[in-house]
Amino acid sequence: MTCGLKRLCAAGVVVALGVAAAPVRKIQLTDTKLKNGLRVIISEDHSAPVYSIVVQYNVGSRDERKGRTGFAHLFEHMMFKGSENVGQNEHPYLIFMNGGSMNGTTSKDRTMYYETLPANQLDLGLFLEADRMKSLGITKDNLENQRNAVQEERRSGVDNQPYGKTFEAIDELAYDNAAYEHSVIGSMADLSAASVEDVAAFFKMYYAPNNAVIGIVGDVNTKTTLAKIEQYFGAIPRQPAPPAVDMSEPAQKEERRLTLEDGLARLPRIDMAYKIPPSSGPDDDAIGVMATILSGGRSARFYESIVRQKQLSTGVSAFSGDSRGPGLFRVSGTPLPGKTLADLETAIDAEIERLKADPIADWEIEKARTSARRAFVNSIASSLNIAVRLSEDALFYDQPNRINTHEERIAKVTAADVQRVARQYLVKASRTVVLTVPKPAAPKGGL
């Protein structure tokens, strides 16, 4: 049925809306480098009186040295504690009290700060980000204070949660390289050991303009915004480039396996992690389509076969995220009461072998394509989403325009590509398996 947008077709019960697969607008952007090395990506979008600013620093937990795990994230907290012209916590206070939102987040690969504000507060966002890049206030009090908050964050997210330690155990076992084997949140002991001198040295080395990318998206004028960025950030001095991270990971020769007791969990759980290449590699799109076929929604193979038909599990997921270094294709699931981890593992393995050997249906490939298209449309509704994507793609891949090519890259992936990557990467010799089992019950109520 192909009738125009406005002309509704009354024939039968088909009410046509829109033309089939109308092209979605591409994101227009400018990519500029200041003299001090700060890279600035700007994209105008005047659909709402709002803008977002994202500052990506090229430092994550992968840059941490031994004995200082969790430091990049602890440092992120320090960035809200004031600078030369901004008081303790004034940054978040001003953002929220002017109707905005903001936060910071640290991963293995980067540390990111962001604000979304009404469009008339452009100077506010730029000033706050520039002042802390230029002159962070590093004091012992601030460090002690945020050490507490971060240790509490660790308790909330890891130590007081069922399966909390499982997440750490997988990466520790799967990676040989120190950069990726420890968690972003770090260990309690290392957090306690961090000193003010560590904070100052880290700031100087990593929080330099030449080690950052800014993304600005929304109701802004590119030329004016660039001039303001020059005004606020232009005088911040460049620093020597930080040392490159050694991301080399020796090839894994055989399966690694661990059983973990968990006093807080009530059901067992299996986690598998298969080694895959960095997401900058040519196989990344096919690996993404593979994840969709295995676990994207309820039509996916894991759900339909293992959850619905065999009734072995409450849910089985498969996932691979962006990773600048060697990545992991993660599979995890919880057996239903009365079923065993071995039953579940056998069923997961069977689905993986079936993916390698048997044909993939056309609709499964079609599903991956439309889901890439819808994900793109969904993501560009938000200035923050676009700003994150543009700046992260610039930092990780040196391709700020990557957001515009995702749909067509996924459309090129064939069933044969998916089978090839399944055969190449989903092999037992290069996987890590962690089995989490509830610890025998403590006295009732713990009394």
Add this chain to the structure above:
Amino acid sequence: MSNRTILAATVAIATGAMSSSAPTLAQGPPPGGAPQPSTTQMVLKGKAPVSNEVLKVKLPRPQEADLANGLHLIVLEDRRLPQITFQIIIPGAGGYFDPADKIGLASYTAQLMREGTRTRTSPQISETLETMSASLNVATGLAGTSASISGGSLTENFDKLMDLTADVLLNPAFAPAEWDRLRTRTKAGLVQSRANPGFLAAERFNRAVFGAHPAGRVSPSAANLDAITPEALMEFHKTRYAPDHAAIAFAGDLSLAEARKLVEAKLSGWKKAGAPKGSVMEPLAVGAPRVFLVARPGSVQTTLSVGTQSMIRTDPDYTALTVVNRVLGGTMGRLFRHLREEKGYTYGVGSFFSATQYRGSWQASTSVRTEVTEPALTDLLAEIAELREKPIPAAEFADVKRAIVGSFALALESPQQVLGYYIDNWQYGLPADYWDTYPARVMEITPAQAQAAAQKYWAPGRLQIVAVGDATKITDILKKKGDLEVYDADGNPLK
């Protein structure tokens, strides 16, 4: 001289700027001596350039129409992107109306509608939806008064999505085998949720505040699940999923005329049934203050909730409580500044309230390391008391009102969010210009009104305290705060 004053000055100007004025930048410390914020770890130097204008935002209004079968149509046309989302709200089909021995009936009726129709199996529905990357969900809360069918897709697939929606709404099969599957998975989920401290706190808190009222329900029991039959599910659907009092709302790439044609074409089989809207009762007034401990062996934190009943959505105090709650437990509010930033007791702390057709709840909550349970709880209660006992300093008060009004601009990025405001209007019978006049109403709230709301809703005689954690370490501490009842993580009372 105070660095703090700039915000007061800014807001004083902003209040005027609600109606006019061009943006100007305020820079440099202003004169004056406004009160300092009530907690340390926050220093306002006042040097950052803030635009004095609060961006005047007028939310786009949806178009509305009433259809012959009783259905109310709401359309927020927004052509920025080629996608459409929708929501059907069906009053009378929510968990509120579950029989006492079949708690969960409404929820599982909703969930099972998606698990097969007379002509489509569950996997066929999933495959059709996901091949076009569309979503379709049917859901209701255990205490909700209405059920909701919602979804969305790219414009090019929306016609097909509506076909599927109509089938799920009108012809669900309620196959016994699918109910068995869903029930088995749900039971496993019940076991898992008991490992989660947040779940345990919510369960005990809702029971403490609402007693046997439906609002006190957080999850069904295994016995409830066993009592629910495919026949009961089918009957609930047959009698409750009527269009008589329902609404269908769209946001995105279509007009009112297109939406009307679509609904009339796809949902022509959804006939007026003379169904009652379902009357709603208020919960009994909250009882004397008590302290509840849920013993969770192995906990390294204590999860705390302090709270009570709130109000109905149309209560005249709604705006005043919104403002004073934001002062206490909003982003960068007093609880955050004091318990996290000043004392370092916690990673996250906040306060929240709900207001629906019947009285909702208000609570302040946090998780703190076990060792600081006592000072954290004492400080939390003290912050609540301070808002009852002392007026909010003018600068802090003005900042918070500015924050609420200022954040409206951000909603304009999301047609779904704007539509949500107008669905609230319809659900609670708020005036048509409610959101146009909301910023002015927020700005008109006085410190005295805010304090009065704190005194009324956070009176010490109404506050219930719930703690989830290591009973061996915190029982004696909690005894100091009032009459203590102790439960295990399975919900059984302990001596």
